[in-house]
Amino acid sequence: MCRFSVRGKYYVRTGSTLQEITGLALNEFILRRTGKTWDDILEQRASISDIDELSIKQFLRDSKIAKRINVEDDISISNLLDKLRLLENGYLKRAAIVLFGKEPGKFYPNMAVKVGKFGETDADLKFHEVLEGNLIQLKDGIGELLNAKFFIHPIDFMGMQRVELDEYPVAAVREMLLNALVHRNYMGAPTQIRLYKDNFSIWNDGGLPEGISEEDLKKAHRSKPRNPLIADVCFKAGYIDSWGRGTIKIIEACKDAGLPEPVLKEEQGGFLSKIFKDRFTEDQLKISGLQKRQVEAILYTKKYGEITNSKYQEIANVSKATATRDIKELEDKGLLKNIGTKGSSAVYKLGVGS
Known part of the structure; x- marks a missing residue:
């Protein structure tokens, strides 16, 4: 991916495709060229009074558990924001408002x-x-x-x-x-x-x-x-x-x-x-109109990752014809999908459902 400007317009080239950069993407691109990011810009409309003290206290509690920063229990809001690089020359950065603002929507x-x-x-x-x-x-x-x-x-x-x-x-x-x-x-x-x-x-x-x-x-x-x-x-x-x-x-x-x-x-x-959502819990399967042996087969497949036609016959105590018919119904519902064969028996895994 290559970005460049021509006569005041900015473009991005991906492979053989050339597209002009506009709007918010252009703002981000220009900021990056200055070595800044959006959240690092000073918000000169805001002051310390726009910071929510309860949110600061929540951060301090959480950071104490995480143990990734050393902060004094009685640290002031301004000192904490300075330590977090969210304050510069007395002005809050945008990140401070997003993280801790009383009314960030303002x-x-x-x-x-x-x-x-x-x-x-x-x-x-x-x-x-x-x-x-x-x-x-x-x-x-x-x-x-x-x-x-x-x-x-x-x-x-x-x-x-x-x-x-x-x-x-x-x-x-x-x-x-x-x-x-x-x-x-x-x-x-x-x-x-x-x-x-x-x-x-x-x-x-x-x-x-x-x-x-x-x-x-x-x-x-x-x-x-x-x-x-x-x-x-x-x-x-x-x-x-x-x-x-x-x-x-x-x-x-x-x-x-x-x-x-x-x-x-x-x-x-x-x-x-x-x-x-998990469609393969026992309760979900029971209300989907499946026979008991089909529910057991799905739960077996969920536990062991796959099921074969012969294994279906074994756990359901049915003939090959019945197993084939049951499995076909499960395939039609999207509950099983064929992934090949093992020996002479077809192998199935769970599908994503229909």
Whole structure:
């Protein structure tokens, strides 16, 4: 990828494609050329009185647990902000308002997070909520809102080692939320959270950093945050790590929970992360109209990773013809998918559902 300017206009070349850089992307590009990032700019409209003391106290409690920064218990707000590089020549930086502001929306109107519950399609909006506040407040407030009004089974956002098999793995949801809050373009559109009957997604404005591809997200990759000051403060508080592992944690959490691989991709000028609900719990399978032996076969496949036609015959105590017919029904429903043969028997893994 190559960026250059011609007669006052800026362009990006990717392979043989040439595209003009405009709008928010142009602002980011020009800032980077000056050695600055958006969150490092002084916010001369703000003062220390615009900082929320309770959010500062929450950060201090969290950072004490994380042990990534040494801070005196009685440190003043101005000294703390200076230590975090959020204060310069008596002026707050934009990052300070995003992280700790009393009314960040007064400075950056699109800081809000929109949460919507949908039916079968994007047009079928059942209800929605809008959450406002600084990053420290949103970090906890979004989880509380999801549990109160959106998730069928509330999940424990503090219980990072626990996997919620009935709906979504908490580690994946938490990383998705933090990635969106830390790495979004705060001059762009509000962050949008969507819940459907079988998936949960978060979209935030701002694409991937230059040099990072969608495939890179599935493996160890460099950490290149859009908002390095915001990311650094969140690291010191223990909310994120600094090694580019957020997307890997999402993938691993879904894998550990037996869920399909998540979607992690650039979309419509921003970044989309989407995870899918576990359709393979015993309760979910029983209400989907399957026979008892089919439920047992799906649970076996979930536990051991695969099932063969011959193994189906064995655990269900049925003939090959019956096993073949049952498996065909499961394939038609998207619950099983054929991945080849083992010996003379077909092999199946879990599908993503229909």
